[in-house]
Amino acid sequence: MTVDKLLEVNNLRTSFFTFSGEVQAVRDVSFSLNRGEIIGVVGESGSGKSVTFLSVTRLLSESGKIVGGNILFEGEDVTQMPTLKLRKLRNNQIGMVFQEPMTSLNPTLRVGTQIIERIKAFNKRISNREASKRAEQLLEMVRIPEARKHLNSYPYEMSGGMRQRVMFAMAIACNPKLLIADEPTTALDVTIQKQILKLIGSLRDEINTSIILITHDLGVVAETCERVVVMYGGMIMEEGLVDEIFYETAHQYTVGLKKSIPDVNKVGGTRLFSISGSPPSLIDPPKGCPFTARCDKAMRVCVNHCPPYFQLSPTHRSMCWLLDPEMPSNLAVESVQ
Ligand SMILES: Nc1ncnc2c1ncn2[C@@H]1O[C@H](COP(=O)(O)OP(=O)(O)OP(=O)(O)O)[C@@H](O)[C@H]1O
Ligand SMILES: [Mg+2]
Incomplete structure (x- = not known):
């Protein structure tokens, strides 16, 4: 492993063992993240984004297991880490902004108390006075005006954007090497969304951290990230630099996601595009490419054979049979539609 790699995920498989069967939420996912890099992870609801990153910190619910x-993380295998070390990893090295800001903040405690609690989780010897000063500084870092005053606010007294900033303050309290933000802008209106994205970019430079930004909106990653991982049906469909994903789009699923980005220049009258059909069941996932049933260009081979990754550039890869230079032309025309 080269020195600048912070995180390397290899052939990750995570399942939930439920009464209805094994939900194969993450199916053979591999990617890596360099120090100081911001990557975006995009995909529709249920594509396995959150579960992939809950696996990274081993914060899965009881029925969830990493099965392969x-x-x-810095060369050490998180899947084999003993509990104490794992706790240290979560407290000192990885900051997480969870998907639901309202459920992650305790509504009965002042914001300052919650940040101080977080600071004390990794620095037990810090005095109350110092912790309070640090909490104020953290609120300033996430651009909350009148930081000292807001330490005394309750979460319900704050707007959605402000609460999201508090979540970031708590996540960066330990100066994490990695910050994982799961759908941090989904519930926010466009102006506030832009402010949060700007904050994410500046935090990377200020605290020198790597960032994973999870979102269902390809437009969001275009503004903020350097590299993009596109997930669907628990797998990575395509991975590349932002420009490769946008201008040399390789997978039909990414094509659909791209079309779904609302065009702010079009005025009225146009319907928003959405990919027809719904994601596959992960209890009995398709044998072939998971996108086959919704893909306009699906071929017979896609039904039963999962394509390998085709490397399109040193930074760009995708799993789609259409990219196979050796695909016999008779198969390519044998559409399943
Ligand atoms: N605790 C659980 N028990 C059973 N299945 C689960 C559990 N958590 C997640 N799953 C399943 O795992 C799959 C992946 O879920 P995940 O939460 O990672 O999706 P996601 O891409 O983050 O979607 P969203 O955009 O809605 O957050 C889904 O099919 C989901 O139903
Ligand atoms: Mg999620």
Whole structure:
């Protein structure tokens, strides 16, 4: 492993064992993240984005298990870490902004109390006075005006955007090497969304952290990230630099996601595009490419054979049979539609 790699996920498989069967939420996912890099992870609801990153910190619910692969954080395998070390990893190295800001903040405690609690989780010897000063500084870092005053606010007294900033303050309290933000802008209106994205970019430079930004909106990653991982049906469909994903789009699923980005220049009268059909069941996932049933260009081979990754550039890869230079032309025309 080269020195600048912070995180390396290899052939990760995570399943939930439920009464209805094994939900194969993450199916053979591999990617890596360099120090100081911001990557975006995009995909529709249920594509396995959150579960992939809950696996990285092993914060899965009781029925969830990592059933294959490994996760190397600074070269150490998280899947084999003993509890104490794992706790240290979560407290000192990885900051998480969870998907539901309202459920992650305790409504009965002042914001300052919650940030101080977080600071004390990794620095037990810090005095109350110092912790309070640090909490104020953190609120300033996430651009909350009148930081000292807001330490005394309750979450319900704050707007959605402000609460999201508080979540970031708590996540960066330990100066994490990795910050994972799961749908941090979904519930916010466009102006506030832009402010939060700007904040994410500046936090990377200020605290020198790597960032994983999870979102269902390809437009969001275009503004903020350097690299993009596109997920569907628990797998990575395509991965590349932002420009490669946008201008040399390789997978039909990414094509659909791209079309779904609302065009702010079009005025009225146009319907928003959405990919027809719904994601596959992960209890009995398709044998072939998971996108086959919704893909306009699906071929017979896609039904039963999962394509390998085709490397399109050193930074760009995608799993789609259409990219196979050796695909016999008779198969390519044998559409399943
Ligand atoms: N605790 C659980 N028990 C059973 N299945 C689960 C559990 N958590 C997630 N899943 C399943 O795992 C799959 C992936 O879920 P995940 O939460 O990672 O999706 P996501 O891409 O984050 O979607 P969203 O955009 O809605 O947050 C889904 O099919 C989901 O139903
Ligand atoms: Mg999610």
